[in-house]
Amino acid sequence: MKRIFSSFDRIAVHHAKNLLEAEGIRAEIRREMLSSAMGELPPAECQAELWVREDADAIRAERILRFENRKDLGPAWRCAVCGENCEAQFTQCWKCGAFRSAP
Ligand SMILES: [Zn+2]
Structure with a gap:
């Protein structure tokens, strides 16, 4: 699992x-x-x-x-913590779990 x-x-x-x-x-x-x-x-x-x-x-x-x-969905965003590219609809980084910061 x-x-x-x-x-x-x-x-x-x-x-x-x-x-x-x-x-x-x-x-x-x-x-x-x-x-x-x-x-x-x-x-x-x-x-x-x-x-x-x-x-x-x-x-x-x-x-x-x-x-x-x-x-x-719109453009991806870059996680401020780990630098991972995250898809637009996520409010948290899929990799490290950090919340998206305001643009
Ligand atoms: Zn991250």
């Missing part, structure tokens, strides 16, 4: 799961119900998480999601 994606936006997490399953990658959503506990838990604990069942699928799954995101 490997976590591949997390978001406060449950719809985005479900969409990502559908994309992976369309490619034959088995995935499951965890912590989905915790979003209702916002305010009582640290925010990072309240994101819905998408996990792939087979670690070997993780790299392919990340590629699928990154490609999908690139298709219909």
